[in-house]
Amino acid sequence: MKGKRNGTHPAKDLYISPLFRKRRAYAERTGSAWFILSAKYGLLNPNEPVPSYDVTLKSMSAAQRREWSAWVVRQIVETGMDLANTTVEIHAGKDYRDFGLTTRLCDAGCKVMVPLAHLGIGSQLARYNES
Numbered sequence: 001m002k003g004k005r006n007g008t009h010p011a012k013d014l015y016i017s018p019l020f021r022k023r024r025a026y027a028e029r030t031g032s033a034w035f036i037l038s039a040k041y042g043l044l045n046p047n048e049p050v051p052s053y054d055v056t057l058k059s060m061s062a063a064q065r066r067e068w069s070a071w072v073v074r075q076i077v078e079t080g081m082d083l084a085n086t087t088v089e090i091h092a093g094k095d096y097r098d099f100g101l102t103t104r105l106c107d108a109g110c111k112v113m114v115p116l117a118h119l120g121i122g123s124q125l126a127r128y129n130e131s
Helices: 018-030 062-078 101-107 121-130
Strands: 008-010 036-038 042-044 049-051 087-089 111-113
Touching: 018 121, 042 062, 062 101, 101 111
Parallel strands: 087 111
Antiparallel strands: 008 049, 036 042
16 A cells, blocks of 8 residues: 555545655646546546555556556546647656557647656656745
8 A cells, every 4th residue: 555545535635655745736736637547547536536455557567557558548538638639747657658658648639748757756856846
């Protein structure tokens, strides 16, 4: 349960790592719609109640990660967003991005930005403090 509270909580309150908290604060400051990527549940609305769980993408094979990415893109499509006219900022690690998520979003017409991809965790925390 690393980085998560025990019990059932709104997704935005389930995750408690310092990096997630900084990412959440950044997303909330932008005023844009935002979602949480979950290894178990895929795309989560921040207010959706979620029980704690112990599933990680790191424990999945490359094929399973590609399937997960396709599933998440389907969930995004189901939100009704006009993907051809949407810019998506991804503030998640490589395990979440690099098995087809970014590519599939681009293929759907999204402009995809990963503004802190080049930074380590400490530098990301510092950058979120600045924004």
